[in-house]
Amino acid sequence: MNVTPAHNEKIAKMTFSSVYPHYVTKVEKKGRTVEELHQVISWLTGYNEEQLQQCIQQKTTFKDFFAHADIHPSAHLITGVICGYRIEEIEYTLTRQVRYLDKLVDELAKGKTMEKILRAG
Structure with a gap:
């Protein structure tokens, strides 16, 4: 599946706060906690709890969310298919980073x- 410039722009304009409740629902439905979700988000982005809450309250776009993030050096180890896209083949950095987050949330919900999930081994 090819990622188009229009798709990239759509992702850039989406707010983190619009997607965050879906992440919470997904992980809680599978018996995981919001604390675990925040740990995963923090690992990927470097955001602490206060910064994460600010992003939610200020309706930060994904473009700004990832522009201010300190992406974990092992993030490139996040591979596979999410939302029909092979993560390691996505050329546009922002879209790849959003898919990293989607993949981590998916792995959390699947019970890994x-x-x-944090590529610690």
């Missing part, structure tokens, strides 16, 4: 251990 935090060690595996």
Whole structure:
């Protein structure tokens, strides 16, 4: 599946706060916690709890959310298919970073251990 410039622009304009409740619902439905979700988000972005809450309250776009993030050096180890896209083949950095986050949330919801999700081994 090819990522188009229009698709990239749509993702850039989406707000983190519009997607965040879906992440919460997805992980809680599978018996995981908001704390675990925040741990995963923090690992990827470097955001602490206060910064994360600010992004939610200020309706930060994904473009700004990731522009101010300190992406984990092991993020490139996040591979596979999410939302029909092979993550490692996505050329546009922002779209790839959003898909990294989607993939981590998906792995959390699927019951993977935090060690595996956070690429700690």
